[in-house]
Amino acid sequence: MSFRSSASFRGSLKDLFTPAQIQHLMRVEFDRAQRYGYPLVLLLVGVDRLSQLQDLYGSELRDQVEGALVSVLRTSTRESDSLGCLLDDSIALLVPHTPAEGSAAMAKRILAGMRAISFECDGRPTRITVSIGGAHNNRKGELSFETLLEVAGEGLRVARASGGNRYVQSDLYEFFEQRRAREKAAAAPAPAPAAVASPPAALPGLDPVMAVLGDKIRELFGLGELDREILVRIEREVVASALREMNEQLERTTREHRSEAQERIELLERRIAKLSESLGMTEAELQRVMAAKSIDPGVASIYKTVQGLSATAVQAELKKTLMSKIFEANVEM
Amino acid sequence: MPATTPETKKDAGVLYLGIDLGTSRTSVSASNGVRETVSSYVGYPKDVVARKLLQKDVLFGDEALEKRLSLDFFRPLAHGVIKSGVDSEKNVKAAADLIGEIIRRAKPRKDELVYAVIGAPAQAQIHSKKAIHDAARQHVDSVMICSEPFSVAYGLDMLDDTLVIDIGAGTTDLCRMHGTMPEDSDQLTNTFAGDHVDETLSKLIREKYPEAQFTIQMLKQIKEKHSNVADSMLPVVVNLPVKGKPTPFDITNEIRTACRSIVSPMVDAIAELIGTFDPEFQEKLKGRVLLGGGGSMIKGLDVELERQMHEKLGGGKVMRVEEPIYGGSNGALKIAHDMPAEYWEKLR
Structure with missing residues (x-):
C-alpha cells in the first residue's frame, strides 16, 4: 500500500474534534462510564519522530503522514468512538464499552495499519510508525479523568522513549492520583502549624520513582516511636538508597542526553548530505541549461590584478621605455 | 561583451589578450591559456531563407567560406588593414564582428577586465589603426595597437640587432630592432606575401x-x-x-x-633596411634575421633567403620562429602583460 495523499494536516483534522471539544466529550463520556460502570479506554496516538521527519523532508510529508494516520484511525475504530487532536502532536481516541484487553487489539490494528503504508521520501519508499499510550477505567479506587489522560500520556512517552512502533499501557494510576491529591492540598489554604514538623511534600514534576521513595521516607520517619538505633539504621539505608537512586538517575539522564545529541548529530549529518546532494544536482542542472543555451561561463584568467612589467625582467628599463612609447602612440591615435 | 554590459562588476580578474589580426588568419593568445585561430572570413546570410537554413546571423572562418554561396561574404582585411573604398562600412562591421568572434573564442568571463593588444602592419596608416582600434573597443575594456613585427620580436625578447620579417597573407612586414622603439624608418611593408x-x-x-x-x-x-x-x-x-x-x-x-616570387622583394627590403643601418652594426643585423607569420612555413624559405642574401649582401643568417601562427599573438600578449596598469586605465 502506498500513500500519496495531498490532504494537508489541517485538512485532515478538519473532521476531527478540536482539543477543547475532545476533552469536553471525553470528560462527559468518562463521567457517564463511571456512573453506569461500563468499561472505557483512552488511547493517545502520536507519529514517531515527526518533527525530525518534517526537518528532513518538509511539511508536505508531515501533512501526508498525519492524513494517513487519520485514515488508519478511522478504519480501525467505530462510529461511536470519539477522535480528536490534542495540543502536543497526538491524537486522542476515546473508546467506550471496551475492556483493557480490547484496547490492546485495537492498538495492534492501528500499529499494523501504519506499518503497511509506504511513504515516498526523495523517491525512496519509507516506513513511518506510530506510538500509542493507553489507559482504562477498569480499576478499584479513586480515578479522575485527568489521571486517565496522564496515564495514557505517560504510556505514549514510554512507548516513544522505547523506540516507538509500540503500545504501552502504563499502570501509574495510583501515583498520578496521589500526586494530584498532593497538588490539590498544596493549592489549598495553608493549615495551622502542626506540633511536630513533617518532611516537605514531594515536588511536583519529580521523577515517579524518586517521588515514591520520598513517600516511603516520610512514612518511615512518621512512625515516631521507633528505637533510636533502628532509626539510625533506617536513615543510613534510606540515604544509601537515595544516593544509589540519584546516581542511577544521573547515569540515565546522561545516557538520554547523549542519545539525543547523537540523534541530533545524525540528523544534521543527513541534512548536510542531502543539501550537498541538492547543491550538486543544482550545479549540474545549471551546467546543462547553460550548455543547452550555448552560454559559456568562460575560462578564468590566471591573473587577478593588472600585472605590469616586473623589475627583474630581462632588459626591464628598455621594455619600460618601449611600453611608454606604445602607450603614447596609442594616445596620439 | 564588455562594451555592451558596462554594469557588470569586473573584479574577478584581468584577462590579457594578444591578437594577431591578419588578412588571412586571425589568432588570439590569452592569459587564461586559450589559443585560437580563425580564418579572416565573415559572412552574413543573404536573405531570410539563408538565415533560416543556417540558423545564424553571422558566420566566421572556414564555416563562412564553406557556406559562402548563401552569404554576403567578406574578407574584411586587405594588406593587414580594414578594406576601404566600396563596401567600406560593411567591411568595418565585418572586421568588428571578426574581432568580437576571436575575443569570444578566447572565452573571457563577464566578471573580468579584458585588456587587448592588437598587432597591425608595420606601416599601417593611422586611420587604418584607428579603424581596428574602434572595432575592437566594442568588445574589450581597453585596447592598444602595436606594430606586428615588433610584437613578434618582443615575444621572443629579441629587441637588439634583429631584423624581423613577418610574412602574412596581405603584407610582408620587416622591422629593424635596435634596442629602441622602431620608428618609421626602421620598418618596411610590401605586398609580396x-x-x-x-x-x-x-x-x-x-x-x-x-x-x-x-x-x-x-x-x-x-x-x-x-x-x-x-x-x-x-x-x-x-x-x-x-x-x-x-x-x-x-x-x-x-x-x-x-x-x-616573394623572396627577391624580401631580400631587396632586407638590403634596404640593412643598408640604411649604422655600418658598424650591419653585420650583426644580417646575422639575426627572424622569419615569422604563416608565410615562414614555406619549405626551404630560410635557405633560399640566405642564398640570395649571400649573393646580394655577402652573407646572412635566417631563423624561423617556433610557432608561426601564434608568434604575433604571443608577442602581443606579452606586451599586454607588461603594460603598466595606469596606461590601461588611461585608455579605458
Whole structure:
C-alpha cells in the first residue's frame, strides 16, 4: 500500500474534534462510564519522530503522514468512538464499552495499519510508525479523568522513549492520583502549624520513582516511636538508597542526553548530505541549461590584478621605455 | 561583451589578450591559456531563407567560406588593414564582428577586465589603426595597437640587432630592432606575401593549363600544403576539374616559381633596411634575421633567403620562429602583460 495523499494536516483534522471539544466529550463520556460502570479506554496516538521527519523532508510529508494516520484511525475504530487532536502532536481516541484487553487489539490494528503504508521520501519508499499510550477505567479506587489522560500520556512517552512502533499501557494510576491529591492540598489554604514538623511534600514534576521513595521516607520517619538505633539504621539505608537512586538517575539522564545529541548529530549529518546532494544536482542542472543555451561561463584568467612589467625582467628599463612609447602612440591615435 | 554590459562588476580578474589580426588568419593568445585561430572570413546570410537554413546571423572562418554561396561574404582585411573604398562600412562591421568572434573564442568571463593588444602592419596608416582600434573597443575594456613585427620580436625578447620579417597573407612586414622603439624608418611593408603567391600561382597554372578550372581558394589550400622554394622538391601533382572531370596536373615548377616570387622583394627590403643601418652594426643585423607569420612555413624559405642574401649582401643568417601562427599573438600578449596598469586605465 502506498500513500500519496495531498490532504494537508489541517485538512485532515478538519473532521476531527478540536482539543477543547475532545476533552469536553471525553470528560462527559468518562463521567457517564463511571456512573453506569461500563468499561472505557483512552488511547493517545502520536507519529514517531515527526518533527525530525518534517526537518528532513518538509511539511508536505508531515501533512501526508498525519492524513494517513487519520485514515488508519478511522478504519480501525467505530462510529461511536470519539477522535480528536490534542495540543502536543497526538491524537486522542476515546473508546467506550471496551475492556483493557480490547484496547490492546485495537492498538495492534492501528500499529499494523501504519506499518503497511509506504511513504515516498526523495523517491525512496519509507516506513513511518506510530506510538500509542493507553489507559482504562477498569480499576478499584479513586480515578479522575485527568489521571486517565496522564496515564495514557505517560504510556505514549514510554512507548516513544522505547523506540516507538509500540503500545504501552502504563499502570501509574495510583501515583498520578496521589500526586494530584498532593497538588490539590498544596493549592489549598495553608493549615495551622502542626506540633511536630513533617518532611516537605514531594515536588511536583519529580521523577515517579524518586517521588515514591520520598513517600516511603516520610512514612518511615512518621512512625515516631521507633528505637533510636533502628532509626539510625533506617536513615543510613534510606540515604544509601537515595544516593544509589540519584546516581542511577544521573547515569540515565546522561545516557538520554547523549542519545539525543547523537540523534541530533545524525540528523544534521543527513541534512548536510542531502543539501550537498541538492547543491550538486543544482550545479549540474545549471551546467546543462547553460550548455543547452550555448552560454559559456568562460575560462578564468590566471591573473587577478593588472600585472605590469616586473623589475627583474630581462632588459626591464628598455621594455619600460618601449611600453611608454606604445602607450603614447596609442594616445596620439 | 564588455562594451555592451558596462554594469557588470569586473573584479574577478584581468584577462590579457594578444591578437594577431591578419588578412588571412586571425589568432588570439590569452592569459587564461586559450589559443585560437580563425580564418579572416565573415559572412552574413543573404536573405531570410539563408538565415533560416543556417540558423545564424553571422558566420566566421572556414564555416563562412564553406557556406559562402548563401552569404554576403567578406574578407574584411586587405594588406593587414580594414578594406576601404566600396563596401567600406560593411567591411568595418565585418572586421568588428571578426574581432568580437576571436575575443569570444578566447572565452573571457563577464566578471573580468579584458585588456587587448592588437598587432597591425608595420606601416599601417593611422586611420587604418584607428579603424581596428574602434572595432575592437566594442568588445574589450581597453585596447592598444602595436606594430606586428615588433610584437613578434618582443615575444621572443629579441629587441637588439634583429631584423624581423613577418610574412602574412596581405603584407610582408620587416622591422629593424635596435634596442629602441622602431620608428618609421626602421620598418618596411610590401605586398609580396601570401596573396601574391596565390595570384602568381593562378596566373602560371592558367598559362600552362588553360583548361584547368580552379578558384583562388583552391589554390590557397594547395599552396598551404605544398609550398616550397627548394631546387629539389617532390613533384606536386594535384587534381583540378576540367569540364567537371577531376584531372591530374603537375604544378611543381609553378609552385616553386610562385613561392620564390616573394623572396627577391624580401631580400631587396632586407638590403634596404640593412643598408640604411649604422655600418658598424650591419653585420650583426644580417646575422639575426627572424622569419615569422604563416608565410615562414614555406619549405626551404630560410635557405633560399640566405642564398640570395649571400649573393646580394655577402652573407646572412635566417631563423624561423617556433610557432608561426601564434608568434604575433604571443608577442602581443606579452606586451599586454607588461603594460603598466595606469596606461590601461588611461585608455579605458
